[in-house]
Each structure stands twice: as C-alpha cells, then as structure tokens.
Amino acid sequence: MKRWFLLMCATALAWPALADTVYRVVDEDGTVRFSDRPTPGASAVRPAMPDVVSPPSGGLAAPTSSQSVSEARRAYRRFYIESPADKATIPPGYAGDIQVSVGVEPSLKDGDRVRLLLDGTPSQSAMRARVFMIAGVERGEHRIQAELIDEGGRVLRQSSPVTVFVKRAQVPPNSPAARAPVSGVRGANTP
16 A cells, blocks of 8 residues: 555646656658657647546536427537647547547537547547547548437537548558568568
8 A cells, every 4th residue: 555655646736747848859751759758850749738627516417307308409509629620630640539529519518428439439438528538540431429428328419520630651561661570579571
C-alpha cells in the first residue's frame, strides 16, 4: 500500500513535466519528428492535457419512469459533431488518432453521457465529456457518429454521421526499410 501511495505521488509530481513544450520539425522528405529540444526550423507544440472524467457525486440516479425518451430528446435542442468536419482528411502525422468534439445544446444533464461510434461500432464507453480521442484508426474511409445516452442506457439522440479519410504512412514492400532485419524479433522479415 505504501509503495502504491509513493508511486501515485511520484506520478502526480511528474505530470507537469509531461506538459512541457515539444518541438515539431518536418524534414526535406516530409518526415515529422518531435523532440524536447528546439532545432532549426522546429515549431513549438504544447501538448493538450488529457480530459479527466469524474463520476457524478452520489452515483448515478435511478431512471424515472415519469420522463419518457421523447421528453428527454426534446430537452436537447442540438447534438452534433463539431470536429472533425465531414469529408476531413486525417494526415499521416497523426498516426490514425482522431480527436472528436461534440456539440450539445443545452449542456449535458446529470446522468446523460456521450458515446462515439466508429463505422457503426462503439469506440469506447459512454462518458460525460464533449471531447474524445479515437486512437489508432486504420487508413481508409471511416464514419463517425455520436450518441447521446441517458442514465438508463437509452439512446436519446444521434448526431449526423461524419465521414473522415485517414492517411497512414506505409512502407512499400520492396523498399530497403521493409527488408531490413528487425533485431530481437524471432522470425521477423523471413520468407
């Protein structure tokens, strides 16, 4: 228990260091590199702090039968995906990570959450947040949609779908990089 506490304290103290400035530079070949040291031609990038979602105080309330789903739907004027824009291209430097912002008017009510769907499948658990990260999406065309879910798990509203095109770096099969041996991996790059 004491070790766990010390680990948590050390992590909490080290957290601000993770938010230091990172420098991004693109070389002549178009390769994007990141560093903690400034180099000629580099631009400073400030990493965003992750969203922390806290559970509601007192736990989730039991659903009331007096409020129907249609009444709950009418409580929200707008529910939509703010970003990315429809038909947006996610460039290779993002490694398939897509940040999704959802607009909700008025703000989320107690117990209501948002869930993202990627190609019709939930990408993560429903959360009480408006900004999400879908990590490691494969290259190609994908459809993102958001669902507004009440505390009983019922879908109150769905956003209009947004189509995105993910570009990922690919090593051509006959390039020297594809044929280079991978050290420490048995059977790698063998016919």
